[in-house]
Amino acid sequence: MKSTARTPMRVVRTPHQQREMRLRTQTSSESNGSENIPPRPKDPVSVFCRVRPLPSEGDLSCITVKNSTTIVLTPPEQALGNKHCVLKETQCIFKHVFEARATQQEVFTKVAQPLVENLIRGRNSLLFTYGVTGSGKTFTMTGDIRHRGIMPRCLDVLFRTISDYQTKKYVFKPDRLNGFEILSEADALLERQQEMNQRFAGGRGPLKRKDSDPELASQASCEMPPLQGIDEDNMYAVFITYVEVYNNSVYDLLEDGGIQKSLQSKIIREDANHNMYVHGVTEVEIKSVEEAIEYFQIGQKRKRMGHTVLNAESSRSHSVFNIRLVQAPTDCQGENVVQDKRTITVSQLSLVDLAGSERSSRTKNTGMRLREAGNINNSLMTLRTCLEYLRENQLSAGGNVPSKKVPYRDAKITHLFKNYFDGEGQVSMIVCVNPRAEDFEENTQVIKFAEMTQEVQIARATPMKADLGLTPGRRKANKLFKIAVNNLNDLGYTDAQKLDVDVGLVYTLGPNFPEYNLDSPEAEDTIEMLMQYLVQRIEKRKLLCEDLDARLDNFRSLLMQREKENLSLRTELASLKAVYKQERDRSLALENKIRVHESSIDVLNNKLGNRERQIDDLTRKLRDQQNLLNKKEQEKEHQKKKFDSKLAVEVDRRDRLHELKHAKLQNKIRVKDEKLKLLSNIITSDDLALAKLPRSRSIDNLTEDKDSQQAAQQQGVSGSIRTGTATATPRTDVYSAARVPRGMAAANRRHRRSRSAGEKWIEHRAQNPVPLGTVLQPYLKNRKSITKLTDMKDLTGHNANKYMLVSQEADTDGDVETKLFKGNIVPTCGGGAQVIFDDVECLKQKSPVPSPNRKRPINTDNGGILSNIGTTVSALSALTSLNSANDVASRCNVGIEGHTVKRTKV
């Protein structure tokens, strides 16, 4: 188990954030005019001058090194003793002047070593060599096998310094945006394996180098002491890029994939920290100086091949060799890099070997060479212009003169180093001069430019380290712990290797830790004490391990038991799963069936719906038919009623006719009987003569009366009644006056009542009359209803003086006609009574169902219920039919005849 960091982490700002804050602070202070915040420290460009030895001993020198900082330029004429020379001697001062005898080591120590120290401390630096062709720029920067230049020495001293603090390969990985990301140990291991596979497969990958190249080894070995100032708690990795700027195009010299690809021009971009970089450049992680030199040589080779293809010269291009140092703090155990990208610090040392700066007129170049020279001059002129503008801007800062825009982008080489001049870092320049007289003029130009450059101020880079609040010296403690473990292992404590690193224990042992070095006596004491503690720890660990083993055995047996149970459960589970599968299949099949049935149910439901709709339609039709049938039935019933009433009327009429005939025959018989009686009386009477005439007359009259009455009845009731009414009275009067005892009973006038006196009615009507149901009803205040008039008492027994015969008839149209025959009951002298009709009322009730054959009466405003009331007797004769008259007459006759019969008996 690895312990976690005990010290709480502080909020850490990345270098970029720190730089941004610093720039912001500076901007605000400048804009506010505040003088509280001190201005950023600036250093001038460090310009060194190196004078190479004269190419040949016979050459005339025009440069004299006066002291370590000053040279004197002497015109060649003057050097030859020409007293009239126009040009004067010029004296130039530099930071340091290396005379011809100066060694590569001296140059490195003075110029490049501080830059490597900057690199280790996380600062950026730029070093470029400037001078005419053949002045020793490449010699100074690269050197040869025997005289190693600045670049290999930088790499050598760098690797010597960081050798114990290097990460494994691919822990830091370029993100192709000029930044880096941190891979975990596992990912880094995977990358390493892939690289190895590629190497064995012989495919694309890093260089395939020989393990020991004596030439390289000699070039790499400088035997310089490591530099101071390294952070021992950090882990480091070195990356290199090598590009060439030729004809204002940038080429990647380390790009894999053949010369054609290497000759593809790259573009320059700005990263998140405002640093310029070549986009897509090959960035190689190197772990030793030999590896770096080997890559450099590969680059050189590609450069030469490219120049052959392009028919160019090596001195016509600018070479940029970048050394990038990536560092990040280790974790609290000092073991691995903290997996936080923000903690990474990247510093860069750019070593630039510029092309020769001679004029084309002197070199007498033409064509291609002239164009090259033009480009070179242009880029160098741009460099010169940029530095001049920078100097002018810095000199006029705070004044009223507006600052000039520095034309970095006019040339690729200035564009690439824009951030050094504009931002921060350290810039150094070595002006290489060939002291021969022929180069006097160019040297003068170069030296003038170099002098001017010294006046350019560059902001000093401040070291930017991510402070995570971790204990310093943790890596040293880790190392001490591992030394102690190794020692114990050598002494036979094999368990010591199993101990986890405990840096806290190391801290507790030494009072001055971590000030002392690993090879100091204090460190040895610490290791001794550490070993003792670790021995105790190992013993305790052993005990604990034994206990753990016992527990493990127990646990194992328990585990085996559980495993067995698990196995049986698994078997059971498998069988259950099989059952479950079957059940699931069955359920799926059932579900499918259900789906099928559901769909068929849907179909049936649809059909049912259709059928129900059809049933509804048919029911509606049936109801219509039923209604039609009912109507027809009603009509039929109506017709039936109509015919029934007709039939009843007909039957009634026949019956009445029959009765009339019967009555007629009886009358005839009676008349004959009376005649016979009279005749017998006559025959038997003594006073035949006296009695003969009146009797015969009386009989004749009676006979005539009967006959005329019957005739009248045959002709019509109304006529008979009218006749009766008109004629009967005088005839009765005659009887009452002359023959009251034996003739027809005369009306007793004394019993006649006035109309104003109380009337008592005999209402003679059928047994079940048709109800009138009308509003207007005959008003009879005091009445007695009878249905038959069979006896005299029916007429006289109720003290009635009014008689009303109610007759109801239905005609063929279904109308009901009700007739009220009204008369006075007049007592006769013989004790009988006679009815004298004096009024007829006719009530006609129209059928509500009109007959299809019947024409509506014109006057039907009152619903045809009551058409006429109180018609007179004279009008009645015109309105009533023969049949009804017969009926009334026959019924009236009953009363009359009854009286007659009685009278006869009396």
Ligand SMILES: Nc1ncnc2c1ncn2[C@@H]1O[C@H](COP(=O)(O)OP(=O)(O)OP(=O)(O)O)[C@@H](O)[C@H]1O
């Ligand atoms: N300080 C020196 N000591 C000894 N030899 C030197 C020195 N400087 C240069 N030379 C020699 O001079 C020759 C030309 O030097 P070099 O190629 O470095 O010049 P250069 O300025 O790089 O030329 P170019 O601009 O063409 O690249 C080389 O053979 C080199 O060995």
